[in-house]
Every structure is written in structure tokens, then in C-alpha cells.
Amino acid sequence: MGEDFGEASPRLPGEGRPIFGTATAPSTAEVIKEKKLTFEQASRCLNTLGKDESGSRYAYIMITATDLKLTDVSVILNFKHVLFLDLSGNYLTTDALQALTGMPFLIFLKAERNRVESASLKPMYYLQVLDLNQNQIKDVGNIDQPMLESLEMNYNDIYTTQFDTANLNNLKQLELRSNLLFEVSGVYPPNIEKLYMAANKITTINSPEFAKLAKLQILHLRENNLQNLDGFSESLASLKYINLRNNKITKFKEFRKLQCLPKLETLVVTGNLLPGTEVQQAGEGAGFPGEGGKIRDPVVLPLLVLLPNLKRINKTVVTVEDRIEAEDMENDILEALLIDDESGVQETDRDTDTTNRTSEYKPESELEL
Numbered sequence: 001m002g003e004d005f006g007e008a009s010p011r012l013p014g015e016g017r018p019i020f021g022t023a024t025a026p027s028t029a030e031v032i033k034e035k036k037l038t039f040e041q042a043s044r045c046l047n048t049l050g051k052d053e054s055g056s057r058y059a060y061i062m063i064t065a066t067d068l069k070l071t072d073v074s075v076i077l078n079f080k081h082v083l084f085l086d087l088s089g090n091y092l093t094t095d096a097l098q099a100l101t102g103m104p105f106l107i108f109l110k111a112e113r114n115r116v117e118s119a120s121l122k123p124m125y126y127l128q129v130l131d132l133n134q135n136q137i138k139d140v141g142n143i144d145q146p147m148l149e150s151l152e153m154n155y156n157d158i159y160t161t162q163f164d165t166a167n168l169n170n171l172k173q174l175e176l177r178s179n180l181l182f183e184v185s186g187v188y189p190p191n192i193e194k195l196y197m198a199a200n201k202i203t204t205i206n207s208p209e210f211a212k213l214a215k216l217q218i219l220h221l222r223e224n225n226l227q228n229l230d231g232f233s234e235s236l237a238s239l240k241y242i243n244l245r246n247n248k249i250t251k252f253k254e255f256r257k258l259q260c261l262p263k264l265e266t267l268v269v270t271g272n273l274l275p276g277t278e279v280q281q282a283g284e285g286a287g288f289p290g291e292g293g294k295i296r297d298p299v300v301l302p303l304l305v306l307l308p309n310l311k312r313i314n315k316t317v318v319t320v321e322d323r324i325e326a327e328d329m330e331n332d333i334l335e336a337l338l339i340d341d342e343s344g345v346q347e348t349d350r351d352t353d354t355t356n357r358t359s360e361y362k363p364e365s366e367l368e369l
Contacts, residue, residue: 032091032115036072037065042079052081052103056075066090074099075290081105088112096122111135119143121151123167132156133175143168154196161186176200177220184221184231191215198243201274205231214238222246224270229257246271252302252333265311267303274299282340301326305333 003355046064059081059293065073067089073096076082083105092114100109101122108129116135119144129150137156145151150173158179169190176194181200185207186197202224211233218241228249232239240263249272258264276298297316304310304318304326311318 003178024324032071033069035069035091037068037070037075039075039078041068042073042075046079046083051084054082055320056105058333062086071155072096072099072183076100077102082141086110087114090114092116094118094120101225118150121145121318129332140166142166149173151175161188163189183207186210186215193238194218196220198224202226203209207228207231211235217241219243227254229254232257234260234262240264241266243268244272250274252299254307255306258307264307265309267307267312268314269299269303270314274302276302296322301329302333305330336367 002339005053013094032087042063042065045063045065046060047064048060049058049062051057052059053059058352061081061082062084063076063079064086065076066086069090070087070090072088073090073092076085077099080103084107085100086105087113088110089195092111093153094270095292097109097111097116098121102125103124106124107126108131109127110126110129110131112131112133112135113352114132114135116132116137118128118137118139118141119132121130121144123146125145125147126189127145127148129149130145130148131152132267133152135153135157137153137158139158139160140163141155143151143163144167146167146169148168148171151171152175154177156174156179158176159181161176161181161184164187166189169191171189171192174189174192176195176197178199181197181202184205187209188207190213194212195218197366198220201261202221211231214235214237215236215238216236219239220243222243222245224247226244227249229244229249239261242258242264245268252274258267266362286305297314300313300316300318300322303313305323308323308326316322340341
């Protein structure tokens with residue numbers, strides 16, 4: 001996995017990982033001419049030979065009809081063996097996609113860069129992956145797909161995550177990157193394991209229902225506006241990875257609010273203006289020399305004191321030496337936290353005992369803990 005670990009999404013057969021950029025769906029002001037996919041065109045779009053739904057014979061199981069300015073693809077209903085559909089880069093609306101809900105064995109529907117206004121399609125019993133990135137969706141609405149495992153709605157205009165009318169009990173991965181969300185609120189499908197909400201405008205985590213997602217393992221909140229970490233609870237018992245890169249957290253003490261997470265082992269906080277990271281902000285990989293001359297990320301020891309079960313912090317795999325040094329610093333850091341809590345102001349002139357400190361770290365009076 002890359003730097004941010006675990007961002008991979010389900011792909012069509014033979015398809016590489018997507019690179020998200022500026023949405024390129026047709027403008028609402030653009031004049032759209034009706035264009036139907038014909039049987040002959042659809043036949044030429046067939047590909048990927050595989051076993052059909054019976055498993056006893058081979059057939060073409062995928063149609064790729066992309067960037068054709070299509071407004072009507074109902075002819076695809078004639079190809080009952082198709083399991084995978086890629087209709088990206090057309091002019092399809094929600095109504096146009098509704099016709100495809102009659103596909104008897106459809107597993108994977110990708111309709112990026114279209115004019116889809118809602119994910120509220122009629123139930124498709126076998127549908128497992130629905131990709132509606134870069135469309136015109138504003139809310140999550142009434143989504144009824146009982147077998148769906150992955151739902152992607154990145155680069156839309158979604159402003160609420162109120163899934164209270166949804167039938168998504170099998171959903172494991174939900175992607176809502178680059179929308180218009182201002183907080184982690186609302187109601188979520190109950191069995192989500194991976195939740196991606198990067199590049200929104202989120203300032204708070206304010207949802208009792210979110211705090212009850214007992215199966216959630218991976219949470220991406222990169223590139224938002226979080227200043228505090230209120231809203232986590234011990235009910236998030238499976239959460240092991242949190243990405244908080246490029247938010248607005250300035251106090252180490254905020255990370256104490258993650259102590260309720262029993263399985264948390266990876267935490268990404270690069271790009272937050274935490275004390276001691278000024279050198280790091282100057283260039284990727286910058287930091288202070290540690291034991292043996294290695295460059296250590298300056299957030300490692302303070303975070304290990306607060307969250308000793310972490311196994312990875314940013315790009316750093318936590319070592320035995322890191323843990324030993326964190327134990328040596330523990331009393332000083334916790335004392336600084338206690339004083340900050342009681343006074344509400346930063347203690348900049350406090351005398352400190354630095355005999356147990358390694359030279360790469362500032363005295364605790366300079367750490368805004």
C-alpha cells in the first residue's frame with residue numbers, strides 16, 4: 001500500500017487504479033442531444049470472456065461503452081450474460097440508469113462522469129459495486145441495494161450523510177471524497193469497514209451513529225478542517241487506521257481522545273501544525289536525528305506516549321527504540337498535558353528537567369501539548 005495505506009477501491013477486470021482529478025461531467029448548461037446506444041454498437045463494446053452466471057459455459061461478460069455522449073443505454077438489457085458495465089463519460093441521468101436495473105446478473109456498474117442526480121436505483125439483487133464518481137448527486141437519498149459491498153460517490157455535491165432510509169446492510173466500503181460535507185454527522189450503513197471522506201470541509205465529528213460503527217476499520221479524513229478530535233468512542237472497536245493528514249490540529253492533547261480505540265495501530269497526521277513539526281513542514285522527510293543518526297519524525301514520541309499501541313505513525317514504523325524513548329519521556333509529557341488542561345494557556349516559561357530527554361526534541365515547555 002502507498003503512503004496513505006488502504007485507499008484502493010474495487011476495479012473492473014483489467015482496470016488500473018483510478019487517478020481522481022477535477023470533475024469532468026457535462027455542464028448543466030450544456031445542450032445535450034439524445035443519443036441511444038444501438039445493438040450493433042453494444043455488440044462491439046462487448047469484451048472480457050468468462051463463464052456466465054451458470055458457470056457451465058463461456059460468454060462475454062463485460063460491456064465498456066465510455067465517452068460516447070450516450071443518453072440511452074437500454075439496449076444493454078438484451079445482453080443478459082453481462083456482469084460488468086462501464087458507462088463512464090456519457091450523458092446518462094438517474095432515469096437512464098434505472099433501465100439497467102432489469103439486468104438479471106449485474107455485479108459491477110460504473111457510471112463515472114455522467115449526469116446522475118441520485119443513487120436511488122431500483123434494487124439489483126447481485127449488484128456488489130456501484131461507482132458514481134463525478135456526477136451531480138446532492139444527497140444519499142433512499143438507496144436500496146441489499147447486496148452492495150462498495151459504493152463510490154466521490155466528486156459530487158453531497159452535503160449530508162443521512163443514510164437512515166437506506167438498505168445497505170452489506171455495504172463494507174463507502175467513498176465520499178471531495179464533496180460538500182461540513183461534519184461527520186448523520187446515519188451510516190451499520191456494517192461499513194472502510195470510510196473515505198477526504199477533501200471535504202469537515203470541521204467536527206458529530207454523530208452518535210458514526211460512533212457506533214463497530215466494524216469500521218479504516219477512516220480517511222485527509223484534507224479537511226478538523227481542529228479537535230471529539231466524537232470518537234469505545235464502540236469503534238475495530239478501527240485500526242485513521243488518516244488525518246492536512247487538517248488543522250495544533251495540540252498533541254487532542255490525540256488523547258483516540259485512547260478509547262482499542263485496536264488503533266496506524267495514525268497519519270502529516271500536514272497538521274503540531275509543535276515540533278516546523279522543520280518537517282519545510283520538506284518531506286525532514287525531522288530530527290535520532291539514535292544511530294536516523295531521521296525521526298518529531299511527532300513519533302509524543303504520540304507514542306499518548307497512544308502506546310500504535311505500530312505506525314505517518315511513514316514511520318514504530319521500533320523498540322522508539323518505545324523505550326517514549327517511556328523515558330512519558331512523565332514529562334503527561335505533566336505538560338496536565339498543566340495545559342488546568343490553565344487553558346500554554347506554559348512557555350516553565351522550568352523543566354531535561355535529563356531524561358534526547359537531544360532531538362525541544363523541552364516540554366515548547367511543546368504545545
